[in-house]
Amino acid sequence: MKFLFDLDGTVTSVETLPIIAEYFNCKEQIAELTVKTVAGNVPFVESFIRRVNILGKNSVRETSELLAQVPLYPKVARFIEEHKEDCIIVTGNLTCWCEGLFKRIGCQCYGSEAECGNDEIVSLKTILRKEAIVDQYKALGETVVFIGDGNNDLEAMRHANISIAAGLTHDPAQSLMAICDYVIYDENALVRQMYQLCGQYGDSKSVVISCAGIGSRLGLGLTKALVQINGGSLISWQLKLFKEVEDLRLVIGFQGAEIIEEVRKYREDVVFCYNHRYFETKTGASYYLGARHANRESLEWDGDLLVHPDDVKMLLATPGEFICYGDITSEDSVCVHTNESGEVLNFSREGGDYEWTGPACMDKKHLTYCSQNVFNMFEPFCPMRGIKVRAYDIDTYNDYIRVSEITKDWKV
Numbered sequence: 476m477k478f479l480f481d482l483d484g485t486v487t488s489v490e491t492l493p494i495i496a497e498y499f500n501c502k503e504q505i506a507e508l509t510v511k512t513v514a515g516n517v518p519f520v521e522s523f524i525r526r527v528n529i530l531g532k533n534s535v536r537e538t539s540e541l542l543a544q545v546p547l548y549p550k551v552a553r554f555i556e557e558h559k560e561d562c563i564i565v566t567g568n569l570t571c572w573c574e575g576l577f578k579r580i581g582c583q584c585y586g587s588e589a590e591c592g593n594d595e596i597v598s599l600k601t602i603l604r605k606e607a608i609v610d611q612y613k614a615l616g617e618t619v620v621f622i623g624d625g626n627n628d629l630e631a632m633r634h635a636n637i638s639i640a641a642g643l644t645h646d647p648a649q650s651l652m653a654i655c656d657y658v659i660y661d662e663n664a665l666v667r668q669m670y671q672l673c674g675q676y677g678d679s680k681s682v683v684i685s686c687a688g689i690g691s692r693l694g695l696g697l698t699k700a701l702v703q704i705n706g707g708s709l710i711s712w713q714l715k716l717f718k719e720v721e722d723l724r725l726v727i728g729f730q731g732a733e734i735i736e737e738v739r740k741y742r743e744d745v746v747f748c749y750n751h752r753y754f755e756t757k758t759g760a761s762y763y764l765g766a767r768h769a770n771r772e773s774l775e776w777d778g779d780l781l782v783h784p785d786d787v788k789m790l791l792a793t794p795g796e797f798i799c800y801g802d803i804t805s806e807d808s809v810c811v812h813t814n815e816s817g818e819v820l821n822f823s824r825e826g827g828d829y830e831w832t833g834p835a836c837m838d839k840k841h842l843t844y845c846s847q848n849v850f851n852m853f854e855p856f857c858p859m860r861g862i863k864v865r866a867y868d869i870d871t872y873n874d875y876i877r878v879s880e881i882t883k884d885w886k887v
């Protein structure tokens with residue numbers, strides 16, 4: 476596996492061109508162009524040529540010395556140092572300007588090339604197409620992870636096997652949201668995800684909350700995570716219940732941007748996992764996408780499921796795999812048959828001992844892609860440990876009224 480990083484704002488904690496511009500007193504010109512470029516409103520190649528025209532008359536040596544001092548995200552930089560052979564920087568920035576910085580980062584770096592003379596830029600030779608470097612490593616049989624934040628990372632992310640839109644320095648370009656696998660706003664969460672991709676897992680369970688659906692049966696015209704329950708959005712309740720969980724992963728699709736905005740009011744270190752095919756797939760696909768690069772055990776949680784706070788605590792503290800169920804409350808529910816020790820024997824649409832409510836917990840070794848329901852993923856592994864919980868899901872408007880009533884006195 477190879478990790479390819481954009482440089483500016485992804486590995487460096489500031490954008491580098493404004494620093495050069497400030498140093499050489501052409502701040503305003505560059506600032507305006509940078510904002511437009513990052514947002515995708517000026518094509519990258521045109522913007523880059525214009526920026527080099529503005530900055531190229533300055534000393535190349537001084538520029539390189541200046542950029543060598545640029546602050547890096549310390550944990551990202553440490554990850555690169557620990558995985559030097561598998562990390563690669565790909566930047567549109569000029570190699571001659573970044574020489575000092577490249578040396579400091581210490582891994583293989585690719586940039587754009589210019590001809591220099593008399594310590595200034597004479598002409599631009601090549602502008603790096605980041606996707607070409609992605610393709611180069613893929614052709615060697617590598618799985619490529621691309622981490623970037625700008626519109627000029629779009630094609631590279633599209634070509635990569637796994638793409639992470641990073642929002643560490645500024646929000647990722649809007650265009651990335653339509654194609655990326657992950658959006659991560661926090662350095663700790665980003666680095667944790669990279670270690671997980673390397674097979675280095677945390678000891679705790681990951682929690683995967685599926686919030687990708689359109690909430691059609693509820694009829695409020697909102698994805699369920701954003702529905703208001705007793706003065707807060709449903710997702711804000713989930714976030715309170717999972718406050719102690721380190722690796723919290725939210726699978727998003729419909730109204731993903733609104734969910735991100737809501738979640739970030741409460742915490743920044745959530746890993747957002749996209750299910751771009753939310754319209755054609757069911758919760759099984761979302762759970763797979765949320766859990767595939769998570770810790771060994773992932774707790775599957777439907778975004779519309781509220782579980783009593785004491786039961787949430789108990790489940791988080793319960794090691795191993797399990798399936799949760801509750802008393803039968805609705806007519807067309809999926810039920811489970813259990814044995815005398817409470818193990819789940821099978822799932823059934825024609826009645827059973829309890830109602831399958833979720834959540835459930837699966838080990839990585841059993842995880843395979845499924846476009847259907849979560850219970851279809853667990854069926855082959857039954858009998859499995861069963862745990863009875865007080866769980867309430869919100870499928871219909873009547874459920875919504877009922878759950879609002881039940882949860883009124885919960886202390887979270």
Ligand SMILES: [Mg+2]
Binds near residue numbers: 623
């Ligand atoms: Mg960038």
